[in-house]
Each structure stands twice: as C-alpha cells, then as structure tokens.
Amino acid sequence: MASRRGWCSNRGVDLVQGNSGGPDGPARPDGQDPADGQGAPVGRRLLLGTLALGAAGLAAAPSLQRGMENALGAVAGKDPTGFTGLLPNGGGFRYYSVVSSVPHKGPDDYRLTVDGLVDREADYTLAELRALPQTRLVRDVQCVTGWRVPETPFKGVRLSRLLDAAGVRSEAKAVRFTCFDGAYSESLTLEQARRADVLVALEMQDKPLSHDHGGPARLYVAPMYFYKSAKWLSGITLTRDVRPGYWEKRGYDVDAWVGRSNGRDGDVPTAA
Ligand SMILES: Nc1nc2c(c(=O)[nH]1)N[C@H]1C(S)=C(S)[C@@H](COP(=O)(O)O)O[C@H]1N2
Numbered sequence: 094m095a096s097r098r099g100w101c102s103n104r105g106v107d108l109v110q111g112n113s114g115g116p117d118g119p120a121r122p123d124g125q126d127p128a129d130g131q132g133a134p135v136g137r138r139l140l141l142g143t144l145a146l147g148a149a150g151l152a153a154a155p156s157l158q159r160g161m162e163n164a165l166g167a168v169a170g171k172d173p174t175g176f177t178g179l180l181p182n183g184g185g186f187r188y189y190s191v192v193s194s195v196p197h198k199g200p201d202d203y204r205l206t207v208d209g210l211v212d213r214e215a216d217y218t219l220a221e222l223r224a225l226p227q228t229r230l231v232r233d234v235q236c237v238t239g240w241r242v243p244e245t246p247f248k249g250v251r252l253s254r255l256l257d258a259a260g261v262r263s264e265a266k267a268v269r270f271t272c273f274d275g276a277y278s279e280s281l282t283l284e285q286a287r288r289a290d291v292l293v294a295l296e297m298q299d300k301p302l303s304h305d306h307g308g309p310a311r312l313y314v315a316p317m318y319f320y321k322s323a324k325w326l327s328g329i330t331l332t333r334d335v336r337p338g339y340w341e342k343r344g345y346d347v348d349a350w351v352g353r354s355n356g357r358d359g360d361v362p363t364a365a
Pocket residue numbers: 174175186187188189190191192236237272274277305306307319320321322323324325
C-alpha cells in the first residue's frame with residue numbers, strides 16, 4: 094500500500110484537505126485518513142509538501158482561475174482523485190478535473206478522432222455522433238473514493254460501434270483515450286472496450302452532458318470505477334498494449350471493476 098501514498102498531490106484544492114473524508118465517506122480506497130499521520134509518515138510528509146505547493150500554485154494563478162477555485166473551494170470536500178467540489182444540483186456528484194481550467198467545446202468546434210491501429214481513421218463532429226444510434230444505460234456511478242450516485246442514466250454511442258466503423262487491425266489489443274483538457278488519459282483492453290455497456294456518452298441524467306461533467310462527450314465505462322470514464326473525450330487510439338492512464342500511473346488499478354479492484358471488495362458491482 095505504500096506506493097499509494099500521496100495520490101492527492103496535485104492541485105490547489107489541497108488547501109482544504111484538513112477535513113479528511115469530507116461529507117461522503119473515506120477519502121482513500123483503503124479508508125485510511127492520509128492526514129492523520131498514523132502509520133503513514135511518508136503520506137503525511139507528502140501531504141504537507143503538497144499544501145505548500147498548492148498554496149504557491151494558487152497565488153500564481155490568473156485571477157479568473159483563482160476565482161473559480163475559490164468558488165469551488167467554498168463547497169469543496171477533499172479527495173485524492175483530483176481537484177473536487179460538490180456540483181450545485183449535481184445530485185451527489187463531485188466535480189473533478191486534474192487541471193484548473195478546461196476549454197469549452199460545442200457543436201462548432203468539438204471533434205472526436207479515432208486513430209492508431211485502424212484501417213480507417215475517423216474524425217467525428219458532435220452532430221455526427223448524435224446522428225448515430227444511441228444507447229441508454231441506467232446504473233449506479235461509483236467513485237473509487239467512496240461516493241456513489243444511484244441509477245444514473247447515461248446515453249450515447251456504443252464505443253464498439255466506433256471501433257467497428259474504424260476497422261480495428263488484428264495487432265490492436267487495447268484502446269487509449271485522450272482528453273481536450275490536455276492532461277487526462279485512460280485506457281481499456283480491446284475486449285473491455287467492446288462491451289455493450291461502454292459508451293461515448295453525450296447525455297447524463299437525460300440532459301446533454303454539461304461542461305463540468307465532461308461535455309460535450311465523455312467516456313462512460315459502466316462496470317468500472319468512475320475514473321475510467323474520461324471527461325472531455327477527444328481521442329480514441331488503438332494500440333498494441335494497454336497504456337496506464339493518468340490515475341493508473343499514480344497507483345490506481347488499470348482493471349478497475351467496481352467491487353473487484355482497488356482494494357474495495359465491499360462495493361456492490363455496478364454492472365453484471
Ligand atoms: N478528463 C478528466 N476525466 C475524469 C477526471 C478528470 O480529472 N479529468 N476525473 C475522473 C474521476 S476520478 C471521476 S470520479 C469522474 C468524476 O466525474 P464528474 O466530475 O462528472 O463527477 O471523472 C473521471 N474522469
């Protein structure tokens with residue numbers, strides 16, 4: 094478990110990390126409090142180092158960004174998986190981003206590319222994605238840090254449809270996802286990616302995906318912890334091997350089945 098210390102070392106929101114756990118349960122997959130220092134001298138040191146860095150980062154941030162962080166900070170809980178605040182009217186959802194600001198994209202400038210080990214590269218506009226057959230799924234959303242939102246509808250295009258359209262070459266064994274926030278990434282094996290409950294989601298809770306929730310399009314991987322569901326999706330690349338994503342390079346499981354990974358065996362699976 095030692096390798097998992099210090100996951101939270103990223104944003105200025107670390108400034109609010111005194112109240113570990115927040116209103117929604119344990120802050121870490123193993124339920125330990127990273128700030129209590131008990132049996133975790135390294136974690137404690139890392140957290141304090143982060144506090145200093147976070148404060149410096151915040152002081153240097155442009156004022157607009159600072160304003161946003163303050164607004165979020167007012168309602169922020171704490172969480173190791175990124176900069177977080179409760180979303181107003183979010184029905185229990187938390188807002189996550191590993192960067193402090195993300196460009197807004199819509200029908201005029203959103204693009205989703207499919208490339209890598211494919212026969213036909215593709216570049217979809219939002220209108221083109223909307224014109225494809227849509228699949229609606231209703232499952233619980235489960236974050237690896239403990240919070241869960243029951244029966245949340247997601248709707249969008251099955252990822253398998255986009256893969257089939259691109260003609261996946263036989264050498265391809267995995268899929269890498271990139272995001273227009275410029276920082277986040279995710280990955281799935283090809284077999285996982287072809288599951289019927291993996292979508293490029295355009296709607297959540299029966300409304301177009303809001304910017305905060307990763308709109309206009311995000312990945313939605315129903316059977317896995319929510320960090321697999323990359324927001325602001327912009328690229329789908331077929332690769333030979335699984336390339337660990339942003340959080341996976343920082344200690345989270347690549348195969349992130351709810352209830353069977355990340356040491357969270359008590360979670361009820363979100364899909365069959
Ligand atoms: N691009 C991007 N996608 C992301 C994240 C992120 O920081 N950036 N955080 C992940 C995590 S840890 C969670 S729990 C969910 C949160 O989604 P929400 O902000 O819509 O609640 O997004 C996942 N996808």
